[in-house]
Amino acid sequence: MTSELLEKDQNLSEVLFKPTRKTKETSFVANSVPEDPAITENYWYRDIHLPYLGWLGFDLIEVNAALSRIAASRNRRTRPHALDTVYEYGPGNWIYEFSMLGTRHAELAENAVKLEDRTEAYRSFRLAELYFLLASYPYMVNDDLAQQSLLQHYRFYRRAAQYADGDYEEIKFRVKDTEATAFIHTPDKNSVHPAVMVFSNYQNLCTEYLRYYQELLRPNGIAMVAVDLPGVGLSGKVKFSPHLGKVHEAALNYILDHVLYLDHHKIGLLAQRMGCIAAIQLMLSAGSRIGAVCMVSPVVDEFLMSKVLAKAPPMQRDLIANRVNGDSSLWDNIIPLLQAYSVKKQGILSGFSTSVKMLVLGSKQDFYNSKADAKLVAGISSESEVRDLTGDSSIQIFEKVVLDSAEFFKKHLL
DSSP states (O other): OOHHHHHHHHHHHHHHTOTTOOSOOGGGSSOOOOOOTTOOSOBOSSOOOHHHHHHHTOOHHHHHHHHHHHHHOOSOBSSTTBTTOBOSSSTTOHHHHHHHHHHHHHHHHHHHHHTTOHHHHHHHHHHHHHHHHHHHTTOOTTOHHHHHHHHHHHHHHHHHHHHSSSEEEEEEEEETTEEEEEEEEESOSSSOEEEEEEEOBTTBOGGGGHHHIIIIIGGGTOEEEEEOOTTSGGGTTSOOOSOTTHHHHHHHHHHHHHOOSEEEEEEEEEEETTHHHHHHHHHHHHGGGEEEEEEESOOSSTGGGSSGGGGSOHHHHHHHHHHTTOOGGGHHHHHHHHHTTOHHHHTTTTTOOBOOEEEEEEOTTSTTOOHHHHHHHHTTBTTEEEEEOOOSSHHHHHHHHHHHHHHHHHHHHO
16 A cells, blocks of 8 residues: 555545544443543543553553643543543544554555565554554444444554464354454464464453464464454454354354364363353363363353442443443443353353363452352363462563463463
8 A cells, every 4th residue: 555545544534533423432332421520530431551552562652642642632522531532533532543643654564565674564564453453442332433443453453464474364254144253373374283262352352462472372383363252343243142152163163164274173262251251152062172271360150240340440341331232320230131141140061071271360469350250160170270370560460371371372282
């Protein structure tokens, strides 16, 4: 793409998102209640974890500069004290600021392509897709402006994958009456490799695992299959329902029928939070295909059966409500909807046991940590280990999760 085309893309985005838009601002997509008049201090509606963004590969200097522009904006906010709720698509609006950064890095990437500089092309396409990813955060259904940025994220993720080390393939498969997509990253297609299938959750997308693959799986000859939960990201057209594992099951069936460079009997599962529900369901249907399972802070029963989640930060409550098509301001109505997702309520664990190697990771410092859920999940396998991680900060614990899980798959899939 030439710089002229990129400029047209930018101009088109300005036209598409003119101030006369009728779409909801992100903080109102799943919460219909205006800001509490008692709130007098400024705050961020979105959960912003800069160390995690740095780990993903963002330029934190650019991120902080964008956050400063957002915070300093004098444009109208839908929630007066929530800094990242500027309504109109323009300077100071969250989606606008990070989309513009994505567009700029996409242009740098195209210039690198012209110069045949593959390293710089990968780096810049990678930054472009990350900024469009952040622009669409927190990936809510019916957040129309964010969805436009998410499409650009996938566009440049594909471009980055073309310049990354190893091979890459995008697969499309049927999930009943609709279609979903998954990304397969593999060291090469000339030999058969074990693979880790990742499960996104309602707070992240499967494309966030690219660094995990590039630095920890690929060097050890392990492939990665990136799949989103129903109703989210690449599986956005599939209805979010208690059968959370249906997309991963369909993806695995497609792989068994069509993808010859993956070892069909050495599939690892990496899931976190509600993604663990989908992983358990896949374990039931996939049988001997699953070689190792790592679950992180599983949310499979206790959290779904209580009012504990009402204490979660507003954005996280909104995300949960958004997934079940509810309004988080009516939390008492959300709890009964969530209970249908409990693996205990579903009765799927009755009589189910396996000897597959399993690692359950959690931390007391994690709001979503549940000893009861960790014990329930570990009880599925006679070969399970529960590991409680500690650290001085959330990013230290996250890095331990990354390293421990990768070492676990290296040990049990190779």
